[in-house]
Structure formats: structure tokens, C-alpha cells
Amino acid sequence: MTLKDNIKERILILDGAMGTMIQGYNLTEKDFRGELELLQMLNYQGNYDMLNLSRPDIIEDIHRRYLEAGADIISTNTFSAQHVSQGDYHMEHLSRDIAFAGAKIARKCADEYTTKDKPRFVAGSIGPTNKTCSMSPDVNNPAKRDLTYDTFFNAYSEQVGAMIEGGIDAILIETIFNTLNAKVAIDASLSEMKKRGINLPIMLSVTITALSDRTINGQTLNTFLASISSYPIFSVGLNCSYGAEQMRPYIKELATKTPYYISIHPNAGLPNSMGEYDETVDIMIPQIASFVNEGLVNIIGGCCGTTEEYIAGYTKIVEKKKPHLPY
Numbered sequence: 001m002t003l004k005d006n007i008k009e010r011i012l013i014l015d016g017a018m019g020t021m022i023q024g025y026n027l028t029e030k031d032f033r034g035e036l037e038l039l040q041m042l043n044y045q046g047n048y049d050m051l052n053l054s055r056p057d058i059i060e061d062i063h064r065r066y067l068e069a070g071a072d073i074i075s076t077n078t079f080s081a082q083h084v085s086q087g088d089y090h091m092e093h094l095s096r097d098i099a100f101a102g103a104k105i106a107r108k109c110a111d112e113y114t115t116k117d118k119p120r121f122v123a124g125s126i127g128p129t130n131k132t133c134s135m136s137p138d139v140n141n142p143a144k145r146d147l148t149y150d151t152f153f154n155a156y157s158e159q160v161g162a163m164i165e166g167g168i169d170a171i172l173i174e175t176i177f178n179t180l181n182a183k184v185a186i187d188a189s190l191s192e193m194k195k196r197g198i199n200l201p202i203m204l205s206v207t208i209t210a211l212s213d214r215t216i217n218g219q220t221l222n223t224f225l226a227s228i229s230s231y232p233i234f235s236v237g238l239n240c241s242y243g244a245e246q247m248r249p250y251i252k253e254l255a256t257k258t259p260y261y262i263s264i265h266p267n268a269g270l271p272n273s274m275g276e277y278d279e280t281v282d283i284m285i286p287q288i289a290s291f292v293n294e295g296l297v298n299i300i301g302g303c304c305g306t307t308e309e310y311i312a313g314y315t316k317i318v319e320k321k322k323p324h325l326p327y
Contacts, residue, residue, distance in 0.1 A: 003121045003169050003201055004234070006072070007261055007298050011318040014073045014123070014265050014301025015066035016311050020277075022048050022058065024307075031055050039090055047089050049081045052101035059102070063109035067120060069308040070315035073299070074110055074120065075172055078102040078163060079127035082155040084147065088130065099124075099159045103166020123172040123203060124163035126156065126185050132178040149184060156188035164192060164200070174205040175240050177215045179227050186231050201234035203299075205263060207241045208250060221250060225258055237263030240303045242270055243279050244287035251296055259326050261298040264291060268305030277305025281313050289317040298323045 006012060025031075032044040034054025044050060051059055059077045066074055081099040083092035091098075103124060110120040131146050160171060171189045176182045182204065189202055206224060208215055215224065225236070236258055238247050244266045255262050269279030284306075291297045300318070302310045 001119055003073070006119065006121075007235075007323065009323075011292060011297060011321055011323045012072040012121075012299045013070055013311060013314045013318065014263065014299050015063075015071040015075055016265075016302030016306035016308065017304050018062065018075070018077050018079070018125075019048055020305055021062045021065070021307060022051065025058055027051075027055065027058070031058075036094070042089060044089055047080070047086075047091070049077055049079060049086075049098050049102065050089070050091065050094070052077055052081075052098050052105060053094065056101065056105055059105050060109055063106055064112070065308040066311055067109060067113040069312040071301075071311050072118070072120060073123050073170070073301070074106050075123045075125040075174075076102040076106045076163060076166075076168065077125070078159065079125050079174075080129070081162075082126075082129065082159040084129045084131055084152065084155045085127070095155075096158050096162045099162035100166045103163040103168050107167035121169040122167065123170045124160065124166075124168035126159060126171065126173045126189075128175055128177055128181050129155070132181055149180075152181065152184040153188050153191075156185045157192055160185075160189050160192040161195075164196060164198070168200065170201040170203055170234070172203045172205065174203075176204060176206045176224075177209075179215070179219055179224055183228065183231075186228070186233075190231075202232065203235045203237075203263065204228065204233055205237045205239040205265065207239060208247075209241065221253060222257070225254075233260050235261035235263050235299060237265070237297075237299065239263075239265045239301075240267055243267055244284060244291070246270075248291075251291060255296045255324055261326060262296060262324050263299035263301070264288075264297055265299075265301030265303050265306075267303045268310070271304070279305070281309050284310060285313040285317060288314060292317050292321050295322060295324050 268277035
């Protein structure tokens with residue numbers, strides 16, 4: 001059965017944080033570099049996506065931990081696997097390889113855990129990049145742009161094409177804070193799928209700020225929904241931002257105003273003064289359960305601060321629960 005078939009029958013569980021899990025391995029600069037030929041003067045430890053090439057065993061282990069916990073969908077370690085973001089590390093030439101490897105690793109792990117009764121799916125993760133199409137980097141020159149639509153389109157196209165070839169089942173455009181970036185990613189996804197004659201689900205997940213229904217660049221959820229309404233979107237949801245409870249009014253808004261499946265993968269609460277996340281499994285599971293019980297969601301998962309323990313807890317709250325029905 002495909003992802004499109006499964007989501008009609010039950011609430012699906014997405015995996016938790018990738019970065020949080022990677023941090024738990026206490027990797028060194030040597031781990032990140034591996035056998036890759038890289039510049040000596042740069043520090044690569046913040047580039048988690050490159051581990052697809054230098055330490056694929058770590059990424060495999062993380063995927064398996066989430067699958068063992070019960071995740072139906074695992075997301076690829078490709079959040080920044082395009083040449084715009086990889087430019088910060090002078091690794092543009094490896095961006096396609098990183099995206100392809102990320103998809104292959106996840107596909108391998110998902111296939112290992114797939115059974116007739118419980119298929120496992122791979123969502124190709126696409127982050128917002130570290131630059132935007134719609135905001136000027138110069139407050140004195142509103143028209144200035146660092147990059148053009150075509151630059152972003154080419155970057156996303158390369159990433160999506162590589163992930164499709166690596167075996168993904170869906171495209172997850174997540175942590176959206178700039179709608180134009182997201183629309184470029186959708187355009188690139190549709191273009192790459194058309195080239196290959198396939199039709200994968202496109203999942204969108206927005207991040208909001210300041211305990212409001214606005215993205216970081218000031219757009220409301222209603223405006224965002226209007227701006228993507230002409231696209232063939234599979235699901236819309238929220239991720240990152242806050243903990244589950246703070247997202248409640250906005251998930252309700254999405255569930256009552258959109259014809260899409262609804263997803264939520266929040267942080268384990270708001271980060272504290274040390275940048276750590278305080279909401280434990282025991283705190284977060286009842287909050288997510290309330291979304292499930294109210295019939296608001298189709299996909300639940302975790303973002304920053306969550307681990308496989310959170311995902312294991314989700315499996316108990318979705319049993320015999322009905323998924324949200326888009327209108």
C-alpha cells in the first residue's frame with residue numbers, strides 16, 4: 001500500500017528530530033570529515049547532512065531507532081542538502097551526492113522494517129535554506145536579493161531529483177518561514193516528478209513565531225494557505241516553533257480551513273536559557289494525544305528535542321483512533 005492509501009485508514013507516525021539524535025553521538029570534526037577531500041581551514045561539525053557521506057552508519061542507526069520505536073515515516077537527513085546551504089561549507093559540488101545518499105540510506109532502513117501489515121515510508125526532507133527569495137539582506141535597499149528564483153529552483157531541483165532517484169515516497173518541505181522559498185521548492189518538485197512521470201505526495205510544514213499564526217517573515221496562516229491553494233498539496237501542518245500545546249489553536253485552524261491532511265511535529269517545548277528542551281515524554285504525549293482524540297491530525301511526529309522515546313509513546317495513543325477527515 002502507498003502512503004496515500006495508508007493515511008486514509010490510520011494516523012501515521014513521523015519520526016522525531018535528526019539533529020537532536022546526532023548530537024547524542026558526540027561526533028568530532030574527524031567524524032564529519034571522514035575520507036572526504038575538504039578545506040583544512042573550515043570547521044564542518046555543524047553540517048549534519050554531510051554525515052550521509054562521511055558517517056552513513058550513524059544516520060542508519062538513527063533511522064533504525066525511530067523505525068524500531070514504531071515510526072511509519074522516516075525523513076531523510078537532507079534538510080540542507082542543496083547547493084545554496086552547502087555553499088556555507090564550500091560543498092556545493094557535493095550537494096547532489098549528499099541528497100542522493102540521504103535518500104538511499106533512509107530507503108534501505110525503511111525497507112528493512114517494512115511488513116505486509118506495517119509498510120514504512122520515506123519522506124525527502126527539504127529545509128528553507130539559509131537565504132530567502134522575498135526578503136532583502138539590506139534594510140536600505142528593499143529590492144536587493146542575494147539570490148534569484150532561478151538559483152533556488154536549480155538548487156531544489158537538484159536536491160529533489162537526487163532524492164527521487166534515491167527512493168523517497170514523499171516530499172516534505174518543512175520549517176517553512178518564507179512562502180516564496182516554499183513555492184520554489186514545490187515548483188521544483190513538480191518539475192522533477194513530471195520529468196520522471198511520477199506523482200509523489202507533497203507535504204508542507206510551516207513554522208510560526210511569537211505565539212501567533214504568523215511565519216517569521218510576517219505572513220499569516222490564512223495568507224499562506226491562499227498562496228499555495230493552486231498546488232496539488234497532500235498535507236499541511238506545523239513543525240518546530242513551540243511545543244504541542246502552544247500549537248493547538250493553529251492546528252485547529254488548519255483542520256477546519258483546509259482540504260488537506262494535517263500534520264504536526266512540534267519541539268519538545270520551548271528551548272530554555274541553555275538551548276535545551278524541557279518537555280519530557282510524559283509531558284508531551286498527553287498533549288499530542290489530545291490532538292489525536294479530537295480528530296485534528298493525520299500525521300504526528302517530533303521536531304527539536306524529541307527522540308525515539310517520544311515516537312514510541314505515540315504508538316500507544318494512535319491505536320484504534322480515527323484520522324482527521326479533510327473536507
